[in-house]
Amino acid sequence: MNALSDVLSQGAQMSVVLGVAPLLTGFVRKVKARLLRRRGPPLLQPYRDLIRLMRKDVVLADNASWLFRVIPYLIFAGTWVAASLVPTFGNGLLFSWTADLIAIIALLGSARFFQALAGMDVGTAFGGIGSSREVMIASLAEPAMLITVFSVAMIAGSTQLPNVAEFMGSDAVGLRVSLGMAFVALTIVALAENARIPVDNPATHLELTMVHEAMVLEYSGRHLALIDLSSHLKLLLYVSLIACVFLPWGTATADAGVGRLVFGALLYFGKLAVLGFLLAVFETSIAKMRVFRIPEFLGAALMLALLATLLRFVSGSL
Numbered sequence: 001m002n003a004l005s006d007v008l009s010q011g012a013q014m015s016v017v018l019g020v021a022p023l024l025t026g027f028v029r030k031v032k033a034r035l036l037r038r039r040g041p042p043l044l045q046p047y048r049d050l051i052r053l054m055r056k057d058v059v060l061a062d063n064a065s066w067l068f069r070v071i072p073y074l075i076f077a078g079t080w081v082a083a084s085l086v087p088t089f090g091n092g093l094l095f096s097w098t099a100d101l102i103a104i105i106a107l108l109g110s111a112r113f114f115q116a117l118a119g120m121d122v123g124t125a126f127g128g129i130g131s132s133r134e135v136m137i138a139s140l141a142e143p144a145m146l147i148t149v150f151s152v153a154m155i156a157g158s159t160q161l162p163n164v165a166e167f168m169g170s171d172a173v174g175l176r177v178s179l180g181m182a183f184v185a186l187t188i189v190a191l192a193e194n195a196r197i198p199v200d201n202p203a204t205h206l207e208l209t210m211v212h213e214a215m216v217l218e219y220s221g222r223h224l225a226l227i228d229l230s231s232h233l234k235l236l237l238y239v240s241l242i243a244c245v246f247l248p249w250g251t252a253t254a255d256a257g258v259g260r261l262v263f264g265a266l267l268y269f270g271k272l273a274v275l276g277f278l279l280a281v282f283e284t285s286i287a288k289m290r291v292f293r294i295p296e297f298l299g300a301a302l303m304l305a306l307l308a309t310l311l312r313f314v315s316g317s318l
Contacts, residue, residue, distance in 0.1 A: 009261065010094035014084045016265070017240075021083070021232035022046035024239065024276055029203075031280035046232060053225035061122040061218055071118040072219065072226040075111045079230040082107035083237040087244050089264035090252040091162045099161040101149045104237075105142065108193070111230065112138055119215030130214025133291065137199065137211065140298035141192045147305035148185045151178055152245060154312045161241075165248035181308035183246050188301035190238035192294070194231070197283040199294055202231075211291075236272075239279075243271040 026043040033040020042048075060069065085099040112134065119131035153159045155178065156167040167173060192199045195212035202212065216227050244251070250267035252260045289297060 058221035
């Protein structure tokens with residue numbers, strides 16, 4: 001009976017992640033439109049876009065290889081698994097032992113590698129530009145992310161997300177300068193990794209500045225739907241990661257009953273709404289930066305993550 005309950009809880013976690021990801025994107029778009037005094041698209045518009053793309057035929061370039069056709073499935077699978085490993089409403093799920101921050105970074109890095117390959121596969125100028133810019137951003141974002149993980153792991157004593165969330169929710173953590181720096185660094189990395197303003201603008205297709213959209217211009221039909229769904233999942237992953245590490249309160253424990261799991265799920269949706277609203281406010285209040293300023297932006301995240309790690313070495317109480 002316990003085994004069946006564990007399987008159902010883990011299945012619910014994976015279903016929630018997959019089902020809520022487009023809704024979070026639609027919520028951010030809606031809030032941004034309201035802040036700009038526009039009506040904006042409906043909350044469910046991302047679902048409609050995915051269904052519309054799924055119904056369309058796939059159009060492939062003549063010189064596209066088999067890799068171009070397989071990569072959307074690889075990106076979707078890797079991103080979905082990574083997003084499902086982040087604890088959302090429950091902390092003691094069946095696959096919690098695999099929820100390691102290093103493993104999640106590796107899955108996201110693999111998905112990015114395949115996407116950059118797809119951008120170059122058909123040999124178009126936009127695809128090559130997008131892939132080169134994506135790799136440039138990754139060369140700064142991934143080290144910043146890894147050092148942020150190290151600083152958090154040094155404080156919590158583990159890279160396992162359930163253990164990190166349990167420690168962050170206890171009274172032992174207290175107020176730490178290093179945690180504040182790690183939070184800012186992780187937020188900057190999340191903006192860059194999800195192609196959000198000020199690094200990229202997912203709502204435009206301006207040739208001179210686009211990064212993510214340039215790599216997927218040649219995709220259509222179900223392939224584009226899978227890539228768009230992967231982007232929704234990636235945004236949800238980072239928002240859930242911030243909520244799990246820095247706002248872990250209310251997450252159900254391993255021995256929690258159904259009522260506690262439902263309460264954890266409601267609290268998780270509340271955290272998503274708050275963080276999605278803050279993201280919309282932030283993107284509305286600033287402008288997109290030029291491409292050559294992105295290394296400076298990500299360099300700030302790298303320095304903050306390094307300072308957080310050094311502070312932990314110098315003084316355990318900070």
